[in-house]
Amino acid sequence: MAHHPDPYEDDLDIVQTPRPVHYAEQSLLGAILLEPHRLDGIEALDGGHFSNHAHGALWQAMRELPPPEPDTHRSSPTWLNAVLDAARPHAPGLTASYLHTLVQVCPWPKHASAYARMVRADHARRTLLMHAERLVQTATDSALPNPVAATLAQADTLGQFLERLAGQFASHPGSLPRTVTPAPQAGHRGEDAVDEERLLLSTATAHPAELKDMRWLQPDDFTLPLHAALWQCLTTLVNNGQPVDSVTVLWEAQHRGLLADGLEPRDLIDLLSAPVGSPEYWGARVLQRALLARAFDVGSRIATYAQDPANTPHQLITGSRRALADLTTLRTRWHRSTSPPAPAPRQPRSPAVSRAGPPPQVTAVSTRALR
Structure with missing residues (x-):
């Protein structure tokens, strides 16, 4: 900074x-x-x-x-x-x-250009650290009215800075940072996150048909491994066209070995028997927490790179771009979860065939004109 x-x-x-x-x-x-x-x-x-x-x-x-x-x-x-x-x-x-x-x-005064490059390089490192710290702060700011939008906007700002930086420093091969980064932290864990996941599993068990439109939610988005495994049980039953209720999910969980770790069947049935609201709502809540947690981890990783003066500017650019790419898939799934499905395009009608001769010539009609 x-x-x-x-x-x-x-x-x-x-x-x-x-x-x-x-x-x-x-x-x-x-x-x-x-x-x-x-x-x-x-x-x-x-x-x-x-x-x-x-x-x-x-x-x-x-x-x-x-x-x-x-x-x-x-x-x-x-x-x-x-x-x-x-x-x-x-x-x-x-x-x-x-x-x-x-x-x-x-x-040596004749080395002035080399000294200037050093000054620019250190300024780039400090500025990258500033952007990374802002991403971390935004992802954990619970007072924001729309934390996802603010976090993604800050990620965009960081990405744009990296693009400008790439144009200022020549690239070269073998340029990954040597810095050892800390293990990702589950910044979205807490009682609220666990409760929302339980409500999602219970509500999805009661309304399994809605899971077909929730492919944007993945097991990795859950904070607890048990909840992630139960989500896989539910989606497997739905995709295979099997009946879904608390007992069938329990049976699937048994086949996956989830009852081997001391989980009682009665406790699992109770967990799946308290639906509230809709699966889409709770799924969006789970995905939002996962996205903010990923942004927190990405910002922390980039900040760790920038705090290490051993990294060259190009190493910082390469490592930071790869870190931001880890946020891209979650961002795409978030947009899919919050955007209404696009209407299916209308098909043009086939031209009528005249009995008196060959079918009339039909000019091409754009899909946009038919909507």
């Missing part, structure tokens, strides 16, 4: 060990202070890319001031003083001595 301290805070004398990008920023600024004409070879970099506020202020001042003539610059500090005067209103902690420090620490 971009570092934006108080502009009146002197953050130049760093006590703790600075990160490598600090030295890249110093070297880039020192290179331009020594040879301002190298600004022309550096594009797509502004003050907001710098992790240090004072460094960003200096860069903006350099960008806004016309570069001096090389001969004049070698013999006069006029341009250096102008840069300092332009940057100080935004970073009062800047001093002339610090500009001399920047000049001294720059290894």
Whole structure:
């Protein structure tokens, strides 16, 4: 995430060990202070890319001031003083001595473009972390009126940022992140989730015909393995055209070994005998929790990648895109669950055949015109 301290805070004398990008920023600024004409070879970099506020202020001042003539610059500090005067209103902690420090620490001014790429790369990593953290926060914000829409919108924003990022950094093979990510967390688990799954199973047992239109719900969407297995029992009976009630589901569950773990038959029948509402409603609730949980896991995985400075920009792009792809299938099924089925297209009538001769010529009619 971009570092934006108080502009009146002197953050130049760093006590703790600075990160490598600090030295890249110093070297880039020192290179331009020594040879301002190298600004022309550096594009797509502004003050907001710098992790240090004072460094960003200096860069903006350099960008806004016309570069001096090389001969004049070698013999006069006029341009250096102008840069300092332009940057100080935004970073009062800047001093002339610090500009001399920047000049001294720059290894080679001719490497300015390489230093600039380092600055852009670290800014990309921090910005990716910001987007990933926002996705995690949105997916867990229970106060949102439409959490799924907000979460998917944030996922889109993250995806668009990755697209822009891909155009800024050259790709290369073998670019998966090396970071070990934590195991997915069931962020949607809780008593409410368990209760909704039980209500779904009971209501689906009472109204099994409605399961034929609920292919958008999968066993992996359930929080408890038992509930996922019972959903498979129900869908198997429905797909095979078998009778469905609490006893037939119990029999199917027995064949799947669900009673071997201490589950009592009476408890299973009781679980399936309290229908409320419709299966579609409870199924949508289960799928919503699963989608938000997946978004939480995806955002956490991308944040873990971005927190590891060992990953290159392209590794971050590749790993993050793969993580977002894990959300795509759930997103597609969510849209199927919330969108009304499309009406079947009307078929054009066959032309009437005249007894006096061959059938008349019929011009093609578009499907849209028949609707």
